[in-house]
Amino acid sequence: MERNKDIADIQAAEATYQKKKKYILCYHSFSVNNFKKASVQIRKLAEAAGAPISIAVIPAFGAAPESEAEQFREELEKFVKEGYEIMLHGARHRADLSLKRSIAGKLALLVSNNEAEFAGIDERFTQALLKRSLALWKAHGTGKPSGFIPPIWFGNKFLKEQALSIFDYYEDFHGIYQKVKGNIKKTHSSTLSFSILPTLLLGIAQTYACLKMLLPGGVHRLVFHDKDFRTIGEKRILNMVRYASSKREKIMYKDL
Amino acid sequence: MSEWFFKSCLKFSICSVVLFFFYHLFITQKLDEDVSTNSKEQE
Numbered sequence: 244m245e246r247n248k249d250i251a252d253i254q255a256a257e258a259t260y261q262k263k264k265k266y267i268l269c270y271h272s273f274s275v276n277n278f279k280k281a282s283v284q285i286r287k288l289a290e291a292a293g294a295p296i297s298i299a300v301i302p303a304f305g306a307a308p309e310s311e312a313e314q315f316r317e318e319l320e321k322f323v324k325e326g327y328e329i330m331l332h333g334a335r336h337r338a339d340l341s342l343k344r345s346i347a348g349k350l351a352l353l354v355s356n357n358e359a360e361f362a363g364i365d366e367r368f369t370q371a372l373l374k375r376s377l378a379l380w381k382a383h384g385t386g387k388p389s390g391f392i393p394p395i396w397f398g399n400k401f402l403k404e405q406a407l408s409i410f411d412y413y414e415d416f417h418g419i420y421q422k423v424k425g426n427i428k429k430t431h432s433s434t435l436s437f438s439i440l441p442t443l444l445l446g447i448a449q450t451y452a453c454l455k456m457l458l459p460g461g462v463h464r465l466v467f468h469d470k471d472f473r474t475i476g477e478k479r480i481l482n483m484v485r486y487a488s489s490k491r492e493k494i495m496y497k498d499l
Numbered sequence: 500m501s502e503w504f505f506k507s508c509l510k511f512s513i514c515s516v517v518l519f520f521f522y523h524l525f526i527t528q529k530l531d532e533d534v535s536t537n538s539k540e541q542e
Contacts (some may be wrong), residue, residue: 449530450523479530486529 256429264491265498266456267419267432267464268292268484271392272332274301275315277469282318284472285327291484292493299392301322302379316383321369323385326497327482331410332358333394342368351397355439360399373405389496390414396434403427408499409491412496430499436466437475445475449483454486462499463491 269286270381271440289296300319304312323329338352348363355362361369373391380388390412398415406413407427419430435452437445445497455463465487467480487493 278535446527447523448518450526453526453529454519478533482530482534484540485534486526 264456264459264461265494266487266491267297267462267496268467268487268493269330269392269464271299271300271438271466271468272301272336273298274336274474275307275312278315278318282322284467284469285322286476287477287481288467288484289327290329291481291496292488295322295327295495296493297328297330297389297495298322299330299336300380300388301332301336301364302376302383303335304379304382305335316385319383319385328497329385330390330392330412330496331376331388334372334379335417336360336394338362338394345399348397348399349394354378355395355397359393359395360392361399361402362395362397363399365399366405369399369401370405373409377409384430389394393428395439405426412499414464419464419496419499431461433463434466435462435463436468438466438470439467442474449479453483453486456490462494 244409267289270281270288273281273285283300285296300428304315307315319329336358337356340352344352344363346363348359351359351362361372364372376391380452385443388410390410391406392414393406394484395414396414398406403413403420407420407422411421414432416434419432419433420427422428433455435448435455437448437452440448452465456465465484471480
């Protein structure tokens with residue numbers, strides 16, 4: 244009897260220790276082009292995690308017909324009402340190749356297949372693109388996003404300050420930033436994403452992600468894209484989310 | 500001193516790789532598990 248009580252105490256202590264470790268689960272690139280398929284995937288991820296998750300939204304409509312745009316808005320509104328957290332994810336995600344960029348920015352475009360929208364552009368264009376992104380978001384009329392995530396996490400030296408003057412959170416590849424009493428506070432956080440990795444490395448990357456969830460330290464971000472459901476597969480993704488949730492407490496950016 | 504340090508690093512690297520390999524096997528099995536969802540159970 245006494246021994247059973249000890250085991251229960253140890254298990255409770257282990258559970259409390261594990262729940263002290265936190266992680267963020269975020270679905271990236273929810274847009275008017277993929278919202279029907281993505282909505283189903285997001286709800287499955289949330290079900291596996293046991294709570295609503297964060298969604299990084301691309302606000303541009305592109306050439307989508309008005310009926311599609313209306314359905315996209317309705318879906319976003321539903322997510323907000325259900326307690327999902329919205330993050331803004333660039334304006335179009337895809338880079339405007341006519342803009343002047345630094346050498347690092349051009350390199351980022353090369354690596355990211357022209358997806359790093361904000362990479363290497365100057366202060367004026369960064370401000371304009373950020374405002375465009377917010378204006379496109381406002382056209383959907385569903386409150387204010389919690390934060391800003393630059394596409395492929397490639398920003399530039401002006402973006403962090405500018406984004407934090409508008410939003411509560413900003414992130415890059417190494418961490419999450421927020422303004423606390425006028426100072427920028429950094430939370431150490433690794434990005435665990437699979438979408439730009441070659442197929443050969445996906446297995447190792449999944450093991451690495453699970454190991455990061457197991458080991459202490461940081462508030463890591465487990466990120467999934469629509470593409471991952473084709474390359475990794477739904478079963479593996481949902482099992483990975485279940486594993487992560489058993490090792491760490493899933494939080495949202497606003498809980499930091 | 501440098502030889503001792505080199506040998507220690509080598510041993511540590513080999514141990515890490517072996518541990519990572521076993522963890523990889525464990526995780527691969529875990530991620531491929533069939534989990535019955537609530538909706539399936541209700542059916």
